[in-house]
Amino acid sequence: MAGYGIADNATVASLNGKRASGRTALSSVTAAVITVTKLSHQAAASMVGCCGHTRDPDRIKTGEAAMNIALPAEGIDLSPYLPDEHGLFFIYHFKADGSRTTDPAEAHWSWRSYQITDMRARQEIGAEEALPAPVRDAFLSPSHGCQIDFEDDFLYGDLPDLRHDFAEARGLTHFRFAFNDRMLVGARKQPLESVDKIRKLVENGTRKFRTPAELIEAVMGQSLDGMAAELDKMGDTLDGIEDRIVCDAWHNERQALVDARRQLVLIHRQMATLTNLFRHLDHSHRNELPDPINDMATRLSHRAHTLHHDGEQLQARTRLLQDELMAKLTEQSNQLLYILSVMTAVLLPMTIISGLFGMNVGGVPLVDMPSGFWVVTAISVVIAAIVYMVVRRLGRV
Structure with a gap:
């Protein structure tokens, strides 16, 4: 029992030593973290000073x-x-x-x-x-x-x-x-x-x-310049679509025209809204607005109205191009339907004759003739040629 007590005391002393070492190491780590934090705060403060960022006076x-x-x-x-x-x-x-x-x-x-x-x-x-x-x-x-x-x-x-x-x-x-x-x-x-x-x-x-009014006018001027650039891009896009439609290379232009029209609708809607907003501001607060803000609103309203007019012209172009593209599609569909109708009319006599001679009844002519098939084929071709000539004479080919 005494041996066990001695061993336990040694173990406890060893554990206490390890705990003390751990506390010492933890204290060292904590001190290092605090030092690094202080240095980082000082570095951040110096960076803020170098970059020119200041404190709010309040x-x-x-x-x-x-x-x-x-x-x-x-x-x-x-x-x-x-x-x-x-x-x-x-x-x-x-x-x-x-x-x-x-x-x-x-x-x-x-x-x-x-x-x-x-x-x-x-x-x-x-x-x-x-x-x-x-x-x-x-x-x-x-x-x-x-x-x-x-x-x-x-x-x-x-x-x-x-x-x-x-x-x-x-x-x-x-x-x-x-x-x-x-x-x-x-x-x-x-x-x-x-x-x-x-x-x-x-x-x-x-x-x-x-003044802040000058900065806001500059921001809105840049925004309107960006929208004007977008309208110019849309104009170039419509020029390319129009050239391809005129040259009969329009088969892949439908989606491009839809995308251009969607973008134009968004920009035109914003320009119309801006024009109405500045007009409302002028009508509602004409006597309250300071002269610099009133002048700024007038200039921005005029610019927005100009872009609104340009957007209307481009929208009119997109509608015309879409109408022309739909006319091309309708014409192509009509041509395909007409070809299908002509083929139906030409093959109809052959279908009737083959149906008549294909009936499994007695008394079918030319059954016993060795050249009966060729006679029926010749009759069908002649009738088809006559139908085709009649359709062509009517001017539908």
Whole structure:
């Protein structure tokens, strides 16, 4: 029993030593993790400073942490973005002369872009006291197509834009925004071509925006330019389809024409909506809109109306080409049906004669004649030739 006690004491001492070693190793690992974490935070802070990303002035005042806006260095394509912990893609500050600044204290106005489907972004926007309640409600409401309105010195809405060309499917999506003379808040679901182009101009410093209205006009101008380019592509596509239809090489053009018409319908519908929206904005808030916003709306409305007219012309071309293509198909079908009818008429006498001579009854003529088959064949051919000549005389061949 004493032996067992000694062995147990030795085992316990060994286990206690291992536990102490484990605790020492765990403490070392914990200290190393804390050190690495501190170094990573310092490196992240230095990277934020180098890239020019700044803290929100309101959060600096309240002592909250700055947004971690992970933007690479200048000259690198930043799209598609990954939103940070606030659902924010980026934030830019602009001086009064329109140049970009990294110091919020020097900023005359700022531009923020959010991922609208991110709940963190929706919470940030919903808690933004600078936005009036009607603007926040409209900003966070489900999208029901294009809209634009003016409320409490804020112009806000949901306008069309083209998805970026790196997206899986090319097409139209929407850009949601709200701005006054001090701030611009934007949001989107998918990468947008026009917003990304303007962002690159801001990153490179090649263009200055003195007010949010100038930036929104630039974004919408890029969007309209993109839609104009799409209309030009559709025009070239229709030219090729028309050439092939004229040259009777139209047999594979039906699906291409359907695709072109579907794309034109989408763009034309958006242009019609934009024209109506700007007209409604002018009629409803003509006396409330500041002069810069009123001038911007007038210019964009005129451009959208021009593209709307161009889209109508292309749609008229697609309808004409579709009518011509259907006429070609109808003509081909009629020719095939006519050939089938002629063959039926020509072979009908032979069918009748073969049916008569094929009856298993007594008294069938030419049964005992060695040349009876050839006589019946000659009679059938003569009758078929007479039928064919009659049809040809009627002018149906």
